[in-house]
Amino acid sequence: MKHSLLIALTLASGMGLSATAQTAPAPAVAPTGPQKIAVISFQAAVAKTNEGQRNYADLEKKYAPREAQVKSLNDEVESLTKQLQTQGATLSDTERASRAKTIDDKKKQLQRVSEDLRNDGNQEIQQMYNTLASKVYQVLSSYAQQHGYTLVLDISEQQNPVLYALPSTEITNAVIEAYNVKSGVPAPAASPVAAAPKPAAPAAHPPAH
Numbered sequence: 001m002k003h004s005l006l007i008a009l010t011l012a013s014g015m016g017l018s019a020t021a022q023t024a025p026a027p028a029v030a031p032t033g034p035q036k037i038a039v040i041s042f043q044a045a046v047a048k049t050n051e052g053q054r055n056y057a058d059l060e061k062k063y064a065p066r067e068a069q070v071k072s073l074n075d076e077v078e079s080l081t082k083q084l085q086t087q088g089a090t091l092s093d094t095e096r097a098s099r100a101k102t103i104d105d106k107k108k109q110l111q112r113v114s115e116d117l118r119n120d121g122n123q124e125i126q127q128m129y130n131t132l133a134s135k136v137y138q139v140l141s142s143y144a145q146q147h148g149y150t151l152v153l154d155i156s157e158q159q160n161p162v163l164y165a166l167p168s169t170e171i172t173n174a175v176i177e178a179y180n181v182k183s184g185v186p187a188p189a190a191s192p193v194a195a196a197p198k199p200a201a202p203a204a205h206p207p208a209h
Contacts, residue, residue: 034078035150038171040140044171046133050185055128057188059121066117075111078105137178143171 046052078177088096144152152171155162180187 018172036148037151037153038144038147038149038169039153039155039162039165040170040175041156041172042133042136042140042154045140045175045179046129046136048176049132049136050180050187051183051185053133053188054185055132059125059128063121064115066113070110070114070117071112073106077106077110080106135183136175136179139182140171143175143178147171 047056080099084091084096084099084103091099142154143149149171153162153165154160155165155170
């Protein structure tokens with residue numbers, strides 16, 4: 001079940017993004033002349049910072065025992081249900097009813113444990129995301145001002161207004177690097193699989209139009 005909880009909850013973490021972005025002060029004077037525009041995948045930028053990866057890994061470790069409990073209960077319910085289905089015809093009415101009640105009780109327990117896990121995890125990951133997103137946004141704001149960008153559009157959401165953007169206008173990686181430098185959090189240690197040498201990639205081809 002690794003990653004299952006965090007991936008599901010991360011999809012909801014964008015709720016904190018709009019609130020963070022709305023704190024940006026409006027410029028005192030409207031810019032004149034050519035406008036310099038950039039795009040950023042803000043949610044990815046937050047998650048891919050060294051601090052974000054560390055925090056997500058810590059949450060994953062914290063919730064691993066509870067995820068294991070959910071999986072164990074689910075496996076138990078499935079096993080008991082299969083036994084009842086295959087042995088039901090040979091059981092007495094009393095035994096069959098007893099086993100059915102046991103399964104029903106286990107299902108209710110599974111539902112409670114799953115809901116508690118989801119609610120607790122959602123609240124904690126949302127708080128973590130909001131806190132980190134606020135700090136990343138400050139770095140984004142400084143980066144945009146230093147490089148003369150008058151507008152930065154977020155392309156994280158599916159329903160975003162950007163239909164096309166040159167790769168050179170995306171500043172996601174630049175902001176991640178700037179935040180890593182400012183935070184001082186080291187990059188997470190590479191896993192043995194990630195550290196293993198990869199075969200040479202085929203030559204890149206331009207995308208079809």
